[in-house]
Amino acid sequence: xxxxxxxxxxxxxxxxxxxxxxxxxxxxxxxxxxxxxxxxxxxxxxxxxxxxxxxxxxxxxxxxxxxxxxxxxxxxxxxxxxxxxxxxxxxxxxxxxxxxxxxxxxxxxxxxxxxxxxxxxxxxxxxxxxxxxxxxxxxxxxxxxxxxxxxxxxxxxxxxxxxxxxxxxxxxxxxxxxxxxxxxxxxxxxxxxxxxxxxxxxxxxxxxxxxxxxxxxxxxxxxxxxxxxxxxxxxxxxxxxxxxxxxxxxxxxxxxxxxxxxxxxxxxxxxxxxxxxxxxxxxxxxxxxxxxxxxxxxxxxxxxxxxxxxxxxxxxxxxxxxxxxxxxxxxxxxxxxxxxxxxxxxxxxxxxxxxxxxxxxxxxxxxxxxxxxxxxxxxxxxxxx
Numbered sequence: 001x002x003x004x005x006x007x008x009x010x011x012x013x014x015x016x017x018x019x020x021x022x023x024x025x026x027x028x029x030x031x032x033x034x035x036x037x038x039x040x041x042x043x044x045x046x047x048x049x050x051x052x053x054x055x056x057x058x059x060x061x062x063x064x065x066x067x068x069x070x071x072x073x074x075x076x077x078x079x080x081x082x083x084x085x086x087x088x089x090x091x092x093x094x095x096x097x098x099x100x101x102x103x104x105x106x107x108x109x110x111x112x113x114x115x116x117x118x119x120x121x122x123x124x125x126x127x128x129x130x131x132x133x134x135x136x137x138x139x140x141x142x143x144x145x146x147x148x149x150x151x152x153x154x155x156x157x158x159x160x161x162x163x164x165x166x167x168x169x170x171x172x173x174x175x176x177x178x179x180x181x182x183x184x185x186x187x188x189x190x191x192x193x194x195x196x197x198x199x200x201x202x203x204x205x206x207x208x209x210x211x212x213x214x215x216x217x218x219x220x221x222x223x224x225x226x227x228x229x230x231x232x233x234x235x236x237x238x239x240x241x242x243x244x245x246x247x248x249x250x251x252x253x254x255x256x257x258x259x260x261x262x263x264x265x266x267x268x269x270x271x272x273x274x275x276x277x278x279x280x281x282x283x284x285x286x287x288x289x290x291x292x293x294x295x296x297x298x299x300x301x302x303x304x305x306x307x308x309x310x311x312x313x314x315x316x317x318x319x320x321x322x323x324x325x326x327x328x329x330x331x332x333x334x335x336x337x338x339x340x341x342x343x344x345x346x347x348x349x350x351x352x353x354x355x356x357x358x359x360x361x362x363x364x365x366x367x368x369x370x371x372x373x374x375x376x377x378x379x380x381x382x383x384x385x
Contacts, residue, residue: 039140039259040190048157048183051138051261058137058264061160063334071304086121086348087363095363096350099370107377110354117358118351122280124364125314126292126343129272129303129321132171133333134265136160138180141262142187144252150184152260157182160263161334168267170337175266183261190257191250198248203237207244211235267336270329272321275345276313282347282362282371290365292343299339302326306342314342 039045042056087095097111138160157180168174188194199205210216212235213228225231236242247253275284296306306318318340329335347364354376361372 039142040187040257042140044187044190045140045259046152046185048152048261050157050159051183054138054140054261056139058139060135060137060332062332063136063161068302068330068335071300071302073304073307074298084121084123084344084346086119087346087368089116089119091368092116092119092348092350092363095368095370096361098368099361099372100375105378106375110352110359110375110377114352114354114359116350116352120349120351122278122282122347122349123276123311124278124284124287124345124347125276125295125309125311126287126345127274127276127306127314127317127321128341128343129318129325130171130339131270131272131325131329131335132337132339133268133270133329133335134167135268135333136266137264138261139264140259141179142250142257142259144250144254145186145256145258146254148184148258150186150258151182152185155182157261163263165265167336171269171339173266173268175264178263178265180261180263185259187257187259189248189251189255192248192255194255196248196251196253196255197245200237200240200244200246202239203244205244207237207240207242208234209237268333270325272325274317274321276311276317280347280349281360282349282364286369286371287345287347287364290345290367290369292345292366294341295344296342297339298341299337301337302335303338303340306340309342 042054045054048054093111093114093116096114097108100106100108100111160180163178163180165176165178189196192198200207203209211218211226211229211233214220214226214233216233218226218229218231218233220226226233229235237244240246248255251257275287277284296309298304298306303322305322306315309315309318321340322338325338326335345365347362350361350363352359352361357376359372359374359376361370363370
């Protein structure tokens with residue numbers, strides 16, 4: 001098979017001209033390592049320049065406009081065609097035999113006795129576009145104050161897209177939470193009103209609850225004094241040990257919270273896949289589980305649509321995918337890298353005769369899997385509807 005290697009997916013990615021990630025911050029400096037806590041109401045938070053309109057929950061932040069260079073078309077190359085030979089009769093018979101032995105309900109006679117009459121190779125291509133994006137969102141967050149650095153007054157808070165991080169492995173989903181520098185301040189805990197304790201909800205701050213043994217009557221079924229509550233009808237609350245209050249879960253008993261703006265960064269690999277259906281009667285969804293041979297691979301910050309592939313359906317799919325991804329992600333995320341591939345998935349349609357009847361099965365993928373709509377020799381239990 002004649003194949004041309006344009007750019008291996010193992011090649012080094014082309015660095016983006018508009019954006020560079022410096023080294024990541026240290027976890028102790030920017031990331032909130034303390035226990036998660038509910039932030040005070042938004043209206044109680046201080047005004048941080050650049051974050052004045054920060055509402056409750058995560059607020060998506062689009063990247064700054066511009067910065068992308070239009071992808072350039074590759075140098076013109078002679079059009080090449082890939083001749084795909086059908087598999088051999090020996091391989092077809094072997095694959096069909098393996099298929100028959102995979103089920104206890106299939107007889108082994110058809111693979112042994114069949115007469116192969118025709119093997120047809122079907123050109124089946126799979127186009128795949130991966131767009132690796134970075135999105136950022138912000139929200140108010142807090143954690144119990146335990147003497148951490150409070151940097152709110154020591155500098156100007158950087159914008160969400162000005163916080164430098166290191167890009168993780170390309171084309172793998174991941175996320176990171178970062179405390180934005182110079183946004184931290186100390187606030188009294190809104191949950192316990194700075195007390196560090198909150199009323200026990202089980203006993204309603206009384207420290208006592210109704211005795212389960214006597215139902216609060218103070219006597220047992222024999223009208224004797226209840227031995228559980230000593231006739232009082234109430235016992236010590238188990239949740240608060242009779243104190244009537246519990247350590248505040250929000251501030252963990254500190255009475256104060258360190259409040260700051262949290263930046264959430266998400267890296268997402270967005271995938272577009274299209275298989276060129278040749279209307280051969282083969283269900284193309286089965287091709288999702290098999291591998292093919294890579295005929296073309298291209299990787300760049302922004303890829304140029306495939307335009308000179310012998311099968312025009314591949315060129316059309318590439319143009320559609322590239323346009324859709326750029327329209328969908330260029331204004332809401334930052335596109336860090338794109339990768340597109342064209343794979344050849346071998347599919348052979350095999351015609352055979354057995355017991356004076358003709359049948360068809362397909363051998364597909366480099367794994368040589370088999371598909372057939374109707375195996376001609378099943379046991380009785382498999383033919384009963």
